Amino acid sequence: MSEAQVPSTSEDFPPPILVGGRENLGGLVAGVLGLLLLSVVLGVVMPGIPEPGNGVRSSAIGFSAAAQEGRQIYLEQGCGSCHTQMIRNVVPDFGLGPVTLADTNQVIGYRRYGPDLAAIGDRTTDQAVLLGILRGADGHPTVSAINDDEFANLTAYLMESK
C-alpha cells in the first residue's frame, strides 16, 4: 500500500465511467419474472398436455416391479449420460425400433455416446450378453458398484424396454 499514489480529495478522482439510467426496478423484475413464467409454461408445462387432435397414443411400458427397481438403478448409475431411450423419426434412427412417443416412461437420456436402449429388449434377447456388457464387455465401462440383485433388476429393466 505504501507504494501507491493515493488521491487526497474527491477532485482527484477520475470522471464517472459507469453511467446508469433512470429505470423502474419493479418493471425490470416483473419483465424478468414474466419471461421466466412464459418460458416455463411454453417449454415445460404445455408439452405435457395431451393433444386430442393428434390422437393420444401411449408408449408407456408396464414395467414389472423388478424393472422399476432397475430403472431407478439405471438413473442412479447415470446411464442416461451416455445412452438414450428415445427413437426419433429420422434417418439415423431407422432400424432401432418403434418411434418413441410423447409419454414414454423410459429414461430419455441426454447423450448417445453408447447405443440407444429404447428397444433393447427386442434387439438383445440373451440376458447373459447384456450382463456381460454391464460387466465390461465390448468397451462398456464396468458397472461394479451394484450387487447381484441390482444387476438382475437392471437387466430386467433393459429386457422389458421394448
Next chain:
Amino acid sequence: MEAISTGDRESTPGLAETADGRAIGYEGVAVGYLFGSAAFLAIGSLVWLAALTSVRFPNLLPFSHGHLRPIALTLLGLGWIVLGLSGGIYHVLPRLTGTPLVAGRLAQLALPGTVAVTVVGTVVVALGWGDGREPFALPQWLDVPAVALLAVPALVTLGTLRKRHERSLYPTIWFVVAAVVWLPALYLVASLPGLNRLISTLADLAFSYGFFHVWGLGLATGLAYYVVPKAAEQPLASRQLAKVGFWSLAFGAIWSGAAQMVAGPLPEWLQSVAAVLGLALPVAAVANATNIALTIGPRWRRITAEPVLAAAAAGAAFAALATIFGAIAGFRSAAVIVSLTAFWDGLFYMTTFGGIVLLFAAFAWHVLPNMVGRKVDAGRAMTLVRRNIFFASMTSLFLLVAGIATGYGWVGGAFTGSYTAVGEGWTQTSGLSGVLFGLAILFGVGALIAQMGVALSIYRVLTSGRATVQEVLVPGSNDRE
C-alpha cells in the same frame, strides 16, 4: 442520467466504504466467494476432462462417464460459477447502488453452505446415490438446501436494490437481477417430483441451459459490462445495445435445451418454438460482444497488453460463436445429425471454458487487486488468455467435428445395420469420431493447464505482485446534491 463513480483510496482492508466513511458492506464476502470459486474451477476442469476421457477410454478411470459428468457439472456449476459470480454480485452491488449489502451476514453464511452442498453432492453422486438428472444429479434431499442457498443471492440483491441510494440502474444490475431471480425458480421447477419422463427431461434441459446461459454467460457478461469500461477508461459504448443483449438473452435462454430434442418426442409446435426462440441467443451474444468491442474501441491497441480487456473481448467472442452454432444446431435439418452427440459438449466447452472462464478471469483480475491490495502480473495473465483461447478453441473444434462425424456415422449405420447392434457393432461405427474425440482430449489437457493457471492467478494476488490501492466508493451525483 445519473453518474456513479468509483475512485481509489486507502481504506480498512476487507471493508468497502464511501468517501464520507459510510461502510458499504461486507467486502470480505466477495473476496471469499471469488477465492472459493477458483478452487472449484481448478477441480471441476480436471473432472470435466476426466469425464471426456471416460467417453473415449471407458475403463481407464475408476468412475464411469455417468458419474463423472454430473460430478464435473456440480463442481463447475454450483462450485465455480455460482460462487464466483455470486462474489461478483456482492462486489458490484454496493458500488452500483451506494448501499451496504442487505443481509450481508446471510451471504457470508451461504458461502460455507454452498461449498458443503457442492462437496456432499459430488460424493453422493460418486457413490451412485444421485437421481441421474442433468445437470447436477443431486438427490431430492440435497435439492432442498441447494434451492435455499441459491435463493440467498436473490434475497441479498433485491433487498439491497430496494434500499439503494443510487437511483439509476447500470446495465450490470439487469443481468444480476435476471440471474438471481431465474436460478432458484428454474431449479425448483426442475426438481418438482411426479413429472413424467419427457417433462422431467425438458425441465432438466431448461434448467441446465437456463443455468449456463443466464446465470453463467449472462451474469459474466453483466460483470464484463462493469469491468470493461473501467479497464478501458471509456463509458459503455451503447446502452441500447446492452438492452438488446439483455432481453434477447432472457427470451432465448432455455431454448437450447429443448432444441436438443428436436425430431424427438416433442409436440411439433414446441420444436418450431425452440428453434425460433433459440435464435434470440446469438442475437444477445453478438450484441453484447459488439458492445464490449465498441467500448474497448478507442483503446483497442491495449488489448495485446491488458489482460482484463483481452479476456473480456475473447470471452464475449467465444459466447457469440457458441450461441450461433447452438442456434443452427436447433433447426431440424442440423439437429438430425448433431443432436445427442459430442457436438453439444463442444458447444458447452466453448461456452463454459471459452466464454465464462475468460469473462470470469477478466472480472477477477480487475476487481481482486482493488480489494486485496496486490496487482495481477499482466504478462503472466496475457499468456493465460492466449493459452485459453488456443486450447479451448481446439478442444471445442474437435468435439464439434466429432459430433458431426458421429451423426453422419449414424446415418450410414442405419443403412448398413451395424448401428442397430448393441456391443461390437456399435463400437465399429464410432471409429472416426473416436479419433477426433481423442484429439479433443489431447488439446483439453492444454486447456486444463490454462484453466488451472487462471485459478492460480487468483490466489497469487494474495502472495505476490506489486502493491496497489484498494478501491472504495466516492459519492455519486445524488450524494453530492
